[in-house]
Amino acid sequence: MAVQTGAIARSAVLGRLLQAVGLVTAMAIVNFFLLRLAPGDAAQVMAGEAGAATPEYLAALRAQFGLDQPLWAQLGKYLWHLAQLDLGYSFRQGMPVLELIVQRLPATLLLMGASIGFAVIAGAALGVLAAARAGRWIDTVISSAALLCFATPLFWIGLMLVLVFSVWLDWLPVGGMFTVESGLTGWRHALDVARHLVLPAVTLGLFYMAVYVRLMRASMIEMRRQDFVRTAVAKGAPGSRVLTRHVLRNALLPLVTMVGVQASSVIGGAVVVETVFSWPGLGRTAFDALYQRDYNLLLGILLCSSVVVIAVNGIVDLVYARLDPRIRLPR
Known part of the structure; x- marks a missing residue:
């Protein structure tokens, strides 16, 4: 009886963990697309602050930040790094997120x-x-x-x-x-x-x-x-x-x-x-x-x-x- 109770408890904990992982993944995807709907990006902001918003400079910044890739490729790269607990790098703060x-x-x-x-x-x-x-x-x-x-x-x-x-x-x-x-x-x-x-x-x-x-x-x-x-x-x-x-x-x-x-x-x-x-x-x-x-x-x-x-x-x-x-x- 005790073994059966322990197995049920472990199953319940595992189910809750899987549910939490699914919710976090869904929220990560939703947040990714919501932020991409906002006008402007980090390259435009940094180029504007530097006073060098030329097409070449913007293209170089977008390539550095990975913003020149298709949206699905950016999402896949983000989820892959997220699975490794890598939240990326903050270029504004100069340190890992x-x-x-x-x-x-x-x-x-x-x-x-x-x-x-x-x-x-x-x-x-x-x-x-x-x-x-x-x-x-x-x-x-x-x-x-x-x-x-x-x-x-x-x-x-x-x-x-x-x-x-x-x-x-x-x-x-x-x-x-x-x-x-x-x-x-x-x-x-x-x-x-x-x-x-x-x-x-x-x-x-x-x-x-x-x-x-x-x-x-x-x-x-x-x-x-x-x-x-x-x-x-x-x-x-x-x-x-x-x-x-x-x-x-x-x-x-x-x-x-x-x-x-x-x-x-x-x-x-x-x-x-x-x-x-x-x-x-x-x-x-x-x-x-x-x-x-x-x-x-x-x-x-x-x-x-x-x-x-x-x-x-x-x-x-x-x-x-x-x-x-x-x-x-x-x-």
Whole structure:
């Protein structure tokens, strides 16, 4: 029996891995063609900057970048290198794309993790509080604040937070990931990074916190009306146990689902936040790559973003199964 269970588990893991590889490959192909639809290329940008946009110079640059080959040949070459984990070379940055992504990815993951953690914890707590006081003044205040955060653009929130906490109060740094000239190490360096992280993470997380507040409030109210909750109360179960084991645990399921759905939009929001706060992550790098027509770097960042989204959704599936044992992961 144990051997059969282990074989089923290995088969499920293998199936999920094959599905992830297929999704990543499909996304790579779609991104490749979407970028080729954009006007201009890296050769035109570099020739324009050099002031030598002659037909001969453009032809030489396109041959150097491989842009003179047919589109199907470029795609085949790209997929072949991708299968070898070779994301190409960024001629604008002067280094391999994979090396550049490895340098910038930790900063983006740190920003994403902090913002999602803040949004989930604050959103769930405020949603539970609003549901417990539904129809009262505290419910109105929380719902109104959530609606305000939802309707306010990210860049404006970021600028206002900088104005208040960096310019007026001088509590937090304006931008960057750490103080370059400080030379801090160890825990002091980690604390310095945390201080720089507060404003970007709160800016990115406020929008999603507003969504989770509304979702959690509605889910809590709905769960409290379910028959199994009334049955637990009628049997004399303690109120705290009913709240945590029956109401809250089931109310978290829609929120966890929403986290997985919004993983891609968090990466998109990181582009704006990283630009406002000069955060050295993939979002800001993607914006620069798009402006400079650095297709190899942009394709690598888009592919990395797809992998991150798939990984987040895999984690969401595990959390989902943990919250509700009746749910089985797809095999």
